[in-house]
Amino acid sequence: MPSRSSARLAALTVAAVCGAASAVVLTSPAHADSVRVHDIQGTTRISPYAGRQVTDVPGIVTATRTYGSSRGFWLQDAAPDDDPATSEGVFVFTSSTPKVAVGDAVTVTGTVTEYVPGGASSGNQSLTEITKPQVTTVSTGNPVPAPAVIDEDAVPDAYTPKGDPAAAGSVNGLALDPSAYALDYYESLEGMNVQVADARVVTATDSHSELWVTVKPWEHRSRRGGTVYGSYDSQNTGRLQIQSLGPAAGFPKADVGDRLSGTTTGPLDFNQYGGYTLVASGLGTLEKGGLERETTRAQSGRELAVATYNVENLDPSDATFEEHAAAIVHHLKSPDIVSLEEIQDNNGAENDGTVDAGQTVTKLIDAIAAAGGPVYDWRSVDPVDGQDGGEPGGNIRQVFLFNPERVSFTDRPGGGPATATGVTKVRGKARLTLSPGRIDPANAAWSNSRKPLVGEFVFRGKTVFVIANHFNSKGGDQALTAQYQPPVRGSEVQRHAQATAVNAFVKDILAAQKNADVIALGDINDFEFSGTTKILEDGGALWSAIKSLPKSERYTYDYQGNQQVLDQILISPAIRRGGFEYDSVHINAEFHDQISDHDPQVLRLRP
Known part of the structure; x- marks a missing residue:
């Protein structure tokens, strides 16, 4: 394999x-x-x-x-x-x-x-x-030593000891205590023949023929069969990656909630893509759990539906346009406004200076219409070539789709990749100086990262400000299984600076109009309990709507056995007071045949 x-x-x-x-x-x-x-x-x-x-x-x-x-x-x-x-x-x-x-x-x-x-x-x-x-x-021909059984009774509930301060926080020199800490327990079995039995899948099979199971069936279980990551102290000790020593073609195509029945046996390895991994010489039998993709309800005539959806490096050469269109029309019920992240330029990763994404967006809009959805209009600001991170040559950016039959966009020209929009007060109401525009694009917080796109929309005579975000990724952070405990999350320094800039902009809107309806949404690349979110929410300017859900339903992404929040919709106090409904619509992250690694979210409100 x-x-x-x-x-x-x-x-x-x-x-x-x-x-x-x-x-x-x-x-x-x-x-x-x-x-x-x-x-x-x-x-x-x-x-x-x-x-x-x-x-x-x-x-x-x-x-x-x-x-x-x-x-x-x-x-x-x-x-x-x-x-x-x-x-x-x-x-x-x-x-x-x-x-x-x-x-x-x-x-x-x-x-x-x-x-x-x-x-x-x-x-x-x-x-x-x-x-x-x-x-x-x-x-030759000797019996193989019997496998050590990894189950809920064997794996401790505590994840890891704290690293040794004298060794820069490393746990490497600490004496192993396999009865007290899960990582010590797994380390005490490194290289040995091990076994799990009747294990539930908590991360679907990926393109590298890997999946994750849990040996602790009730550990922070989500209602759909996964394992929810709810805090930095909730490491979910029962998670274990499964690979195979056999051919890739024979590896099970598993979704979250499926089960590897019987026994899965093989040596316990350690790799950079998940840490401790059972490399199976014998795989259990896949039993399907029957998980189905979710569908949200349609908004009423009086409700404004606003969605965010990371479409994962979409460019005209991709084969997923019809599937994304079906997701937006049938599973998201054609929201009035859709904030898209990771729209690439017209030739994708070809690095030739192209920044325009009109072909990419038009192809998606046409596919949505063909699927029975509305004919969306769109707004965006092209980035400077090579300045916004992502796949080299792709020039990813955020794009607003909106249904002109339901919503109007307030255009105020002059916006560009290096021009900052601002907030003014006109007849007691906040308004943007540029729409669409970018928030403080010269700020070092946005170095090699996507700049927020902000637009002014009108629904039933009411103005709604929408800020589309795609914050700095978690790439480069130390793994949960790192030798340094707690692991260093170096990438969050930039996200904190980005959150500070967005929070300040929202406060400018609220200073001009205290009851303004403001939505900041997108791929925040951080958890609802993170420091990044706390900074976005600072001073009560915003509140992450995913926290309106039960803890067992708070996730938009599934990574290494942890269902977690990366995508968020944050709302201003007026929206929170006026009532809203939030839905994380699980159509991708839990499935082996996903078209994006992110689940979209929808907010319904009455401005």
Whole structure:
């Protein structure tokens, strides 16, 4: 099966892995010929033999990986010690197709290496391996050690210990406590043959033939079968990634709420795309849960429906226009205003200076009309080439679609990619100086990121200000399974600055008109409980409408087994007082055949 493993790194020093040279004390082996797998693994995340040669390490081959850049086999000692902190399994990196078979009893001579998937700068934990191996087969056809059973009773409820301040917050040098912390428990099984049974799928199969299950069926369960991520302290310890050692064609096409019935068995690996991963030599049988895509209700004649939808790098060459149109018409019920994120220019990722997106938007509008929806009009501001981030050459931007039969757009010309719109007060009412316009585009907060698009709409004689956002992504943040605990969320620094700019603009509107109807929406790339959202809401200027839902229904995205909020619709006090209805419409994130990785949301209000 194809692998996403990155190119292997050179052997790392213990100091680079731990974050500080003093974090781990290396101990010398008493006798090289007595070294066993549990000695190599040790009682911390770093082997006491890291960087050293070991000789004739015995074990049974439990699985082989014959594809990708990380070829090798897993070796497990059939005579374990009695210390639950020491793993009995280890990966032997051969670099080429291994010449051993499952059930072979072998001895291995080689160098113990701490390999950091994604590189030391990622902050990831390391994987203990034996590299440059010399392998001797002693016998064949031996039984594989029975798998360790991973279930809700075995996995602790606490996720991880706090990192060691003396090691820059790394947990690498801390003694493992597998009875207290989930990450310590998984680390104590690194490289071993493990098993889960009758596990519910909590992240659908992706394009790399991976899915996520939970071994804790009731842990923060959503009503549709997923696992909700509700706070920075709610890490959902039962999540586990599943890959396969078999061909990609045979990997189950699973949706959230499906089940891998029976047992799924294989070695427990660690990679940069999710941390601890059961690489299955035997997969359970997929049982479908029957999850269906949601449909929101249609707005009444007196209600204004405003939606946000990240259409994931849409350009004219994509084959998803009819599906996006069907989603907007049939599942979202043709909202009056649709804020679209990730509309690319007319030639997509071709990097030739093109910034106009008229062909992309027109193709979508035509598809919506063909699906039975309204003939939408649209407004946007083209970015400066290469200045708004996203896929190189794509020039993604936000676009307003609106139904001119229901809503009018107030045009005030002069807006451009580098021109800031402002707020004035005319006859006691707030109005934009430019519409459509951009908010403070010269602000360093928007460096290499999408600038907010703001427009002035009129519905039934009432003005509604809409701000379309696509904040800085979470790319580069340390993973939940990082060696640094708590992990560093470096990307939120820019989002905080972006939220500050949007909040200030909303306050300008409210200063001109206290009861103004203002909606700030889009791909905020942060949670409803995050610091970013708190800044957007500062001073009561806005409030995230997803918080009107029960906690078990607050999600717009599904990542590594956590259903979470990235997309939001925030509303001004007048809208909150006047009454509204909010719906996160689950049509994508829970499904293996998604057309976007985001779910859209709809707000219905009476201005």
